[in-house]
Amino acid sequence: MSSFDVVVIGSGPGGYVAAIRCAQLGFTTAIIEKYTALGGTCLNVGCIPSKALLDSSHHYYDAIKHFEEHGIEISGEVKVNLEKMIARKAAVVEQTVGGVNFLMNKNKITVFEGMGAFEDATHITITKNDGSTETIEAKNTIIATGSKPSNLPFIKIDKERIITSTEALQLKEVPKHLIIIGGGVIGLELGQVYLRLGAQVSVVEYLDRIIPGMDAALSKELTKVLKKQGMKFYTSHKVKSVQRNGDAVEVQAENAKDETITLEGDYSLVAVGRRPYTEGLNAEKAGVTITERGQIEVNDHLQTTTANIYAIGDVIKGAMLAHKAEEEGVFVAETLAGQKPHIDYNLIPGVVYTWPEVAAVGKTEEQLKEAGVEYKVGSFPFKALGRARASMDTDGFVKILADKKTDEVLGIHMIGARTADLIAEAVTAMEFKASAEDIARMSHAHPTYAEAVKEAALAATDNRAIHV
Structure with a gap:
């Protein structure tokens, strides 16, 4: 029987990142994935393929709606080849999944293909696609089985229409x-x-x-x-x-x-929405408690009700986000190594990849009002940015919420071009307890979309925005 220091069940962003970090820390590590491709929902049927289609469709939309205004004239009809678009998406997924396979080999992580189910707290039986089984021993286990699409009870999803x-x-x-x-x-x-x-x-x-x-x-x-x-x-x-x-x-x-x-x-x-996926895990055999909401119960160390078993990502409480799962995977690996990692869940950003993109971190105005926190607001529209006018992406704004007394930034909310990338500045600032004045004093390159963050900070600091 094969024995490992850590076995990870599920190879999505949380699972494979957890496995890599465990291997980096010197643990003998294995990962169990029931599908033939690694990467979980995010890489195969979620984050990555949806962004591929969003980008492809954006190019088409620009061609038929905006190219002429940019001085680009296309002779003949611009057509959509959906089959080719879907094929490009599939190629992006294949390349990304291949990258995860490479990382598993590089870090000497043993990969088991099949359905993992607990026999007890330290033994997991893997049922492979050909029906055969194999049981392995795990000193520690990380459950990263993710989530599945939710449904309403009266809707019959036929997967066709x-x-x-x-x-x-x-x-x-x-x-x-x-x-x-x-x-x-x-x-x-x-x-x-x-x-x-x-x-x-x-x-x-x-x-x-x-x-x-x-x-x-x-x-x-x-x-x-x-x-x-x-x-x-x-x-x-x-x-x-x-x-x-x-x-x-x-x-x-x-x-x-x-x-x-x-x-x-x-x-x-x-x-x-989505629901935690724990079917077939046999969690009860390992003494792992699942809540009424279908989530695996964990403590502040992401430890389940069984001391040597941990759970991360969509299968536990909190936002169902790939990057949240990744942080939790690293957290558990470093906890097992005796380190003292931390996660500030208030600083996990949320993003909507429409165009304009939407991104946010920290508290909303509604949350601050409900908590009775005195705050001030600074907002700046994208239409006042030279860079936004140059690219014809003038929809949106950046809004900064800061504590009325201390000026500490409590939340940053933005909608506009490339805000999915801009939100990283907001997370960095809040990680280091920046005030609106701190951000306002930072030099931002001109012309950039990021100037909207500086201007919003100026607006929150005694209404000092320059370009509006």
């Missing part, structure tokens, strides 16, 4: 009318892909605004921009039924006044 994000990444045609159930990150990103390619897109959201977990100002601005692009929204609507009839899908939803709307399309994307 009523689909999840997985199927939406590999459609063979551009929908005529795509009805999206859920106004969160996944629905909006995939909705914009097909909106750009020519689909009519309608979003039905139960709450009163899209991206409800983010600052309300971001939601308002993104709604305005996406409406301008042609997306339709039905917020404060509860979906009552989703029915397929041949190649048609009918969605009925009800508002607060009990008024029913009926939307008819050819595809419906169910994007109502």
Whole structure:
């Protein structure tokens, strides 16, 4: 029987990063993955493929909407080759997964392909695709089994016309009318892909605004921009039924006044969030407790109710984000090595990769109001930036929230071009307890989108913004 210091179950961003860090620290390490490809949801059917399609569709959209204004004239019709677009996406995924395989070999991590299930706290049986089994011994185990798309109990997902994000990444045609159930990150990103390619897109959201977990100002601005692009929204609507009839899908939803709307399309994307995935793990055999919400119970050290078993990523409490899982994977590895790592969950950024991009870190205005914290606000619009005007990306703003007394930055919220990258400056500043004055005093290269961060900080510091 093979024995390892650490066995990681699941090879998504949390799992494979945890395995690499364990190997770096000198632990004999193995990773178990039930699929034939490493990388989990993020690399195979999530973060990476969706960004590939977002970028491809963005190029097409620019070609038909903006090139002429830039002085670029195209003779003949600009056409979408969806098959080729999907193939490019698949190639990006293959390259990325290949990179993970390389890292496993480089770090001498043993990879087991199959379904891992606990026999007890230190033994895991792997059921391979050919039906054979192998049992290994683990001094310590890290559960990183991730999540699966959620569903509403009355919706039958057929993976053909009523689909999840997985199927939406590999459609063979551009929908005529795509009805999206859920106004969160996944629905909006995939909705914009097909909106750009020519689909009519309608979003039905139960709450009163899209991206409800983010600052309300971001939601308002993104709604305005996406409406301008042609997306339709039905917020404060509860979906009552989703029915397929041949190649048609009918969605009925009800508002607060009990008024029913009926939307008819050819595809419906169910994007109502994700749920922890623990099926087949046999957690109870190892004494690992799973909560009523389906999450694995952990303490502040990410230790489960069994001392030598840890859990990270989507399968535990907190935001379901790849980079959060990565931080937790490193945290557990270093904890096992006797180090004293830390994670500040308040400083885990959130990003929506629509265009304009949306990014945020720290507290929202709503959270500060609810907590009774006195704060001040500084905001700066992208349309006042020379760089944004030069690139024709003038939608959006940067908003900084700072403590009214100490000037410490409490939250930074932004929507606009490249904010997915700009948010790193915000995280760095807040990690080092920067004040709005600190950011305002930093030199920012001109002309850049990052100048909006400096100007917002100036605005939060005695309303000193220069260019507005």
